């Protein structure tokens with residue numbers, strides 16, 4: 001097992017109380033596995049991804065453990081996470097493309113990043129150039145400003161940069177969302193190529209786009225309101241989902257291979273509950289067409305088949 005997350009709770013501290021953005025999530029990722037992470041906006045995908053790298057701002061580690069390659073990550077202690085970041089776990093954050101410093105050329109950005117991690121840029125530059133070529137970028141881009149690159153070029157650059165030290169785990173957060181459909185496909189295929197070539201061992205790919213996940217992910221985890229709803233192989237999630245929420249998500253896809261975006265997700269009636277004091281019991285209860293009395297209690301996670309986990313009373 002590459003990654004083992006056990007009963008992770010990560011909240012945001014606000015003046016009105018704690019936002020329970022990740023509330024008791026457990027899962028494992030095998031060596032070489034690409035796990036897709038999907039669910040409606042605000043369900044806690046980015047919080048989960050970010051918490052495996054660095055707690056920022058109002059984020060607060062509450063409970064749970066994270067093991068990477070058999071070693072526990074000190075995710076609750078930001079300073080202690082520094083040596084792991086970029087080397088063992090790397091994140092391409094949501095909106096990474098627009099976060100590139102516009103006043104620095106790509107080469108300078110790279111050098112600064114490597115130096116901040118005590119890596120001699122000269123030692124990895126040849127490999128960087130080789131990998132840029134692999135993603136169809138010439139080394140000329142090192143001498144260009146981010147603004148001179150297209151969205152797809154920037155995203156490929158960020159992918160190469162964030163995996164330069166061959167991290168064990170890469171978390172890619174919505175890296176295809178701002179791209180046109182053909183560029184999306186190319187970027188998604190490059191992620192798979194990075195795994196195949198061993199630039200990263202395993203991956204968490206966060207996206208709203210289930211059709212992208214269906215193409216590239218081995219497994220898919222669906223989150224709802226800070227918790228896991230269902231996790232199974234990509235085929236099972238698409239062809240034989242068991243959680244009512246997953247079923248509705250899949251049913252709202254016009255057909256596999258068609259883009260799945262926020263407007264589609266909004267096709268499910270109602271809204272997710274507030275994570276500031278969420279309701280007791282199953283958090284999907286208000287919107288669930290098959291809810292019954294028992295759903296007033298939190299449903300257990302049931303393994304309905306090997307590797308197929310469902311958090312629903314009806315699944316039992």
Ligand SMILES: Nc1ncnc2c1ncn2[C@@H]1O[C@H](COP(=O)(O)OP(=O)(O)OP(=O)(O)O)[C@@H](O)[C@H]1O
Nearest residue numbers: 012019021040041042043044045046047048058275
């Ligand atoms: N800095 C913050 N302070 C307080 N609450 C926050 C903060 N950041 C996120 N949240 C809340 O935490 C919950 C989870 O947010 P998160 O960004 O992880 O969701 P997401 O699934 O990544 O959504 P999206 O698909 O829109 O990127 C949401 O309810 C959000 O409002």
Ligand code: SF4
Nearest residue numbers: 282285288295312313
């Ligand atoms: S536990 Fe109940 S409310 Fe929740 S998804 Fe299952 S049937 Fe619906």
Ligand SMILES: [Mg+2]
Nearest residue numbers: 045046047094
């Ligand atoms: Mg997000």
